[in-house]
Amino acid sequence: MKKIKTPNKEIIRNSPNISSYATMDLTAVIDIFKTQNEGLTTKEADSRLEEFGPNQISEGYKDTVWSKLFEAIINPFNVILIVIAVVTFITDIVIPARKDFFTFAIIILLVFVSSTISFIQSQSSSKAIEKLTNQINNTSHVYRDATLIQIPQNQVVPGDIVHLGAGDVLPADIRFIQTRDTFIAQSALTGESTPVEKFSHTLNDKDMSLTDLENIGFMGSNMISGSARGVVLATGDSTYFGSMAGSLTGDRAKNSFERGVEDISQMLIRMMLIIVPVVFVINAFNKGDWGTSLVFAISIAVGLTPEMLPVITNSTLAVGAQNMAKQKVIVRSTSAIQSFGEMDVLCTDKTGTLTEDKIVVERYMNLNGDDDRRVLRHAYLNSYFQTGLKNLIDFAIINRAEGYKFDSILNNYEVVDEVPFDFNRRRMSVVLEDKTGKCQLITKGAVEEMLSISSFIELDGKVYPLDDEKLAIAKETYETYNHQGLRMIAVAQKNNIPDSEHFSIADESDMVLIGFMGFLDPPKKSATPAIKALEEHKVRTVVLTGDSEGVAINVCNEVGIATNVVYTGGDIEAMTDLELSKAVEECNLFAKLAPSQKTRVISVLQSIGHTVGFLGDGINDAPALRRADVGISVDTAVDIAKETADIVLLEKDLMVLERGVLEGRKTFGNIMKYIKMATSGNFGNIISILFASLFLPFLPILPVQLLTQNLLNDFAQIGMPFDNIDENYLIEPKSWNTRSVRNFMYWLGPVSSIFDILCFAILWFVMDANTLGKAPLFQAGWFIFGTLSQIIIIHMIRTSKTPFIESMSSNELTLSTFIVGIIACVVAFSDIAIGLDMSPLPVRFIPWFVLLLIGYMVAVQLVKKLYIKRYNELI
Incomplete structure (x- = not known):
C-alpha cells in the first residue's frame, strides 16, 4: 500500500471510502493520517484545522443575507403591491398625456419600507438566536502533544486521537484503536433501537455495509457505556452523518401552538378564497369597472392575509429567547419557548436539580x-x-x-x-x-x-x-x-x-x-421556594429518579414535594397504561426507575392531556428528554443530554425554570394578541366590504389606499413582541385553543363592522360624500377611521383589564402605534391624501371621527367583558 506523507484530502472528503479503513491494519491507518497514538502536535492540529475547516455540518439551506433579503421582498403582500405598481405605471404614466408619478412612487416606497423592516427584523432575530446557541459548547477529549486535553468539538481534525467515555457524542467518523466494553447508540443513523458493541480489531470482510462495520464509529452516535480511543478519519461534511444530514434533519413534529396557527391560517385562506371572488363579481356588476374591481379584489386578498404573523411570531420568540438568556437559560429551539409556557407538569431527576450535586x-x-x-x-x-x-x-x-x-x-x-x-x-x-x-x-x-x-x-x-x-x-x-x-x-x-x-x-x-x-447530597436551598413558585403558577413537579425510595423520600420531604404516594420502577412495570394513567395523577415521586420507565411515565402524562417538561443531565435521561414536550438540560450535562434538549440552563437552579415558564407564557400572550386582532379584524372587514360593495355606487377604498392602510397597521404592530403582559394572565399555563380564537373572532369582528357602517353613514349623510365625484372624500374618511380603529383595537384586546387605566402597554408598542396614528392623520387631513387619490378631509369631520373612535372603544370594552364572563377566559 502506498504511504501518504500528508493526510489525503480526497480520501477524507469521500465518506464511502471510510469503509476501506476498516480492513486496514491500525498501523497503516495511523501512518496515512501521519499521526501517532499520543496524538497530533498543536502545530499539526492548527495546520489541519486551516486545511479542512471547522468540524461542523453545513446546512442544506442556510439563511444567508441574500436569502433573507429575497424573502423580505418576495412575499404575497409585496407581489400584489408590485402588480399594482405596474398597472399604475401604465395607467398614470405611460397612457395619459399628463403623467402622474406620485402614486407610483408611493407604491414603490411602500415596497421598499416593508421589505426593509422585514429584513431588519429577520436579521436581528437570526443573529440573536445564533449568539445564544453559540454559548453552548460541546467538547471532546483529544490527545495533543501527548497530553489528553478538552477542546471544542468543532476544532477536532482528521488524524486526532480522541478518547471517549459513556455519555460522549462521537465528534467525527473514527477508527477505533482501543475499546473496552464499548457500546454505541447509532439509531439516529441506522434506526437500530439497541446499542451496538464496537471493537478495535481489523476486519476481513470488505463487503460489509458501512454502518455494520464493528471498528468504525460515526459522527452523531453516542457512547452508552464503556470507553474507547480512536483516530479521526473524517470531520464535518466529509463524515457519513454529513453525507446524509439532509435526510436526518427533517422537520420536527409541530407542537400544539404551531398546529393551531396553521389551522387559523387555513381558515383565513378559505375565507379569502370565498370572499375575494364574491367582492370582485359584486363590484364588477355594480360599478361596471372590471379592471379596477379585479385589482380591488386582489387587494382585499392581501388585506385579509395576516402577512405580519411570521414577523410577529419570530420576533416575539427571539425577544423571549433573549430575555431567557438574561436569566441564564439558552433556548436551542425557539418553538420550545411556547411549550415552556404551556407546561403544566415538570418531571425532574433528583440529583443535581433538587440537590446540590455535591456528593x-x-x-x-x-x-x-x-x-x-x-x-x-x-x-x-x-x-x-x-x-x-x-x-x-x-x-x-x-x-x-x-x-x-x-x-x-x-x-x-x-x-x-x-x-x-x-x-x-x-x-x-x-x-x-x-x-x-x-x-x-x-x-x-x-x-x-x-x-x-x-x-x-x-x-x-x-x-x-x-x-x-x-x-x-x-x-x-x-x-x-x-x-x-x-x-x-x-x-x-x-x-x-x-x-x-x-x-x-x-x-x-x-x-x-x-x-x-x-x-x-443535600437539597438545594433554592429548591423549596422554586417548587412553591412553580406550584403557584400551576406547574406540578414530579420527581423521576433512579435512586432508592429512602433517599428520594427524604429529599422530597425536605423540599416540599408530597410523598404520601410513592411508586417504584417495579410497581409501574406491573401496571397497565390505564392503571399508570391513574397513578401519575396522584403520585409525585417515582423511584428506582430505569430510563425506559421514565419515558413511559412522561408518555402516559402526555396521553392524558398534560404538557410535560423534563429536566435531566445524564446519559440515562436522553430518552426522556427526547420524549418530553420540552427537554431541559444543563450546560454541565453529558453531550447527549445537551444535544437532545430544547433548552439548556447555564445554572442548575429551579428558580430559573420558573422565570422561564413565565417568559414562555408572556411570549405566547403577545403572539396571541396579534392572532386575535388579525382574525377579528379580518372578519369585521369582510362584513364591511360586502356591505359597501352591495350598497355604494363606488369602491369604499381604492387598492392603493387599502394597501397603504394595511402597511401602516403592520408598522403599528412592530412593538407588539415587546409588550407587557398582565400578572393575572401569567398565573396558569397557556395552550392553543382554536375554538377560543374563533369565538373571539365571531364576538369582536362584527363590532368593528357596525362602526364601519356608522362611519359610512356619517360620510354619506353628514359629509355629503354620496356621489361618484365625492368618492375620494368618502375613501379618505374610511381610510383614517379604518387605520385608527385598527390601532385602537391593539390596545383594547392586549389586556383583559381596562386599557390605559388598569393596564399600560410597553413603551415600544405605545411608540409604534402613536407614530403610525400621527402619520395616518397627517396623510388623511393634508394634501398628501391627493397622492393616494383621496380628498383631504375637512376639519368638520374631526368631531364625528373622535365620537366614532370613543364609541368604538366603549363598545369593544363592553363586548370584551361579556366575552370574558361568557367563556371564563382571559384575553
Whole structure:
C-alpha cells in the first residue's frame, strides 16, 4: 500500500471510502493520517484545522443575507403591491398625456419600507438566536502533544486521537484503536433501537455495509457505556452523518401552538378564497369597472392575509429567547419557548436539580454498620482504576480515600480488565492484579443489584454463605441508613476468578458482599421556594429518579414535594397504561426507575392531556428528554443530554425554570394578541366590504389606499413582541385553543363592522360624500377611521383589564402605534391624501371621527367583558 506523507484530502472528503479503513491494519491507518497514538502536535492540529475547516455540518439551506433579503421582498403582500405598481405605471404614466408619478412612487416606497423592516427584523432575530446557541459548547477529549486535553468539538481534525467515555457524542467518523466494553447508540443513523458493541480489531470482510462495520464509529452516535480511543478519519461534511444530514434533519413534529396557527391560517385562506371572488363579481356588476374591481379584489386578498404573523411570531420568540438568556437559560429551539409556557407538569431527576450535586462520603461501613476503611479502600480501587464515565460518586470516593493517603497503594496494582457501568446492571467492576500475581474482581453498585450477584457475605472478618439470616443483617443496615437519607451503594469482591484477558458481565457472580458506602447530597436551598413558585403558577413537579425510595423520600420531604404516594420502577412495570394513567395523577415521586420507565411515565402524562417538561443531565435521561414536550438540560450535562434538549440552563437552579415558564407564557400572550386582532379584524372587514360593495355606487377604498392602510397597521404592530403582559394572565399555563380564537373572532369582528357602517353613514349623510365625484372624500374618511380603529383595537384586546387605566402597554408598542396614528392623520387631513387619490378631509369631520373612535372603544370594552364572563377566559 502506498504511504501518504500528508493526510489525503480526497480520501477524507469521500465518506464511502471510510469503509476501506476498516480492513486496514491500525498501523497503516495511523501512518496515512501521519499521526501517532499520543496524538497530533498543536502545530499539526492548527495546520489541519486551516486545511479542512471547522468540524461542523453545513446546512442544506442556510439563511444567508441574500436569502433573507429575497424573502423580505418576495412575499404575497409585496407581489400584489408590485402588480399594482405596474398597472399604475401604465395607467398614470405611460397612457395619459399628463403623467402622474406620485402614486407610483408611493407604491414603490411602500415596497421598499416593508421589505426593509422585514429584513431588519429577520436579521436581528437570526443573529440573536445564533449568539445564544453559540454559548453552548460541546467538547471532546483529544490527545495533543501527548497530553489528553478538552477542546471544542468543532476544532477536532482528521488524524486526532480522541478518547471517549459513556455519555460522549462521537465528534467525527473514527477508527477505533482501543475499546473496552464499548457500546454505541447509532439509531439516529441506522434506526437500530439497541446499542451496538464496537471493537478495535481489523476486519476481513470488505463487503460489509458501512454502518455494520464493528471498528468504525460515526459522527452523531453516542457512547452508552464503556470507553474507547480512536483516530479521526473524517470531520464535518466529509463524515457519513454529513453525507446524509439532509435526510436526518427533517422537520420536527409541530407542537400544539404551531398546529393551531396553521389551522387559523387555513381558515383565513378559505375565507379569502370565498370572499375575494364574491367582492370582485359584486363590484364588477355594480360599478361596471372590471379592471379596477379585479385589482380591488386582489387587494382585499392581501388585506385579509395576516402577512405580519411570521414577523410577529419570530420576533416575539427571539425577544423571549433573549430575555431567557438574561436569566441564564439558552433556548436551542425557539418553538420550545411556547411549550415552556404551556407546561403544566415538570418531571425532574433528583440529583443535581433538587440537590446540590455535591456528593460527599458520609459513611463507609461493614455489613454491621461499623466504620471500616477496608470497604472504602475497595471502593477507591474500583473508582480510581475504571476508565469509563466517572460520576460524582466516584470523585467523592477518590477525594475521601486520598485524605487517608490511599493513593500510596496504587502502584501495587495493575488493571487487567473492567466491566463498565450501564444503567440496566447499575454496577461496574474492575479486575486488578497485585505484585504477587493475585487477581481480584471488585464491584460496586446499587444495593439490590449487588445483592442479586452476591452468594457470600463477610461478617466480622469471616465469609459466610448469603442465607436468609445473613441477608436480613445486611438489609437492616442498608435500610437504616437509607431511611436516614443517605444514598447507599454496596461493595463486593471475589478472588477466585478465571485466568483471562477479557472479562464480561457473566463474571459478576458468586461475589462476596463486604460493605456499604453512604453518601450525602443535600437539597438545594433554592429548591423549596422554586417548587412553591412553580406550584403557584400551576406547574406540578414530579420527581423521576433512579435512586432508592429512602433517599428520594427524604429529599422530597425536605423540599416540599408530597410523598404520601410513592411508586417504584417495579410497581409501574406491573401496571397497565390505564392503571399508570391513574397513578401519575396522584403520585409525585417515582423511584428506582430505569430510563425506559421514565419515558413511559412522561408518555402516559402526555396521553392524558398534560404538557410535560423534563429536566435531566445524564446519559440515562436522553430518552426522556427526547420524549418530553420540552427537554431541559444543563450546560454541565453529558453531550447527549445537551444535544437532545430544547433548552439548556447555564445554572442548575429551579428558580430559573420558573422565570422561564413565565417568559414562555408572556411570549405566547403577545403572539396571541396579534392572532386575535388579525382574525377579528379580518372578519369585521369582510362584513364591511360586502356591505359597501352591495350598497355604494363606488369602491369604499381604492387598492392603493387599502394597501397603504394595511402597511401602516403592520408598522403599528412592530412593538407588539415587546409588550407587557398582565400578572393575572401569567398565573396558569397557556395552550392553543382554536375554538377560543374563533369565538373571539365571531364576538369582536362584527363590532368593528357596525362602526364601519356608522362611519359610512356619517360620510354619506353628514359629509355629503354620496356621489361618484365625492368618492375620494368618502375613501379618505374610511381610510383614517379604518387605520385608527385598527390601532385602537391593539390596545383594547392586549389586556383583559381596562386599557390605559388598569393596564399600560410597553413603551415600544405605545411608540409604534402613536407614530403610525400621527402619520395616518397627517396623510388623511393634508394634501398628501391627493397622492393616494383621496380628498383631504375637512376639519368638520374631526368631531364625528373622535365620537366614532370613543364609541368604538366603549363598545369593544363592553363586548370584551361579556366575552370574558361568557367563556371564563382571559384575553
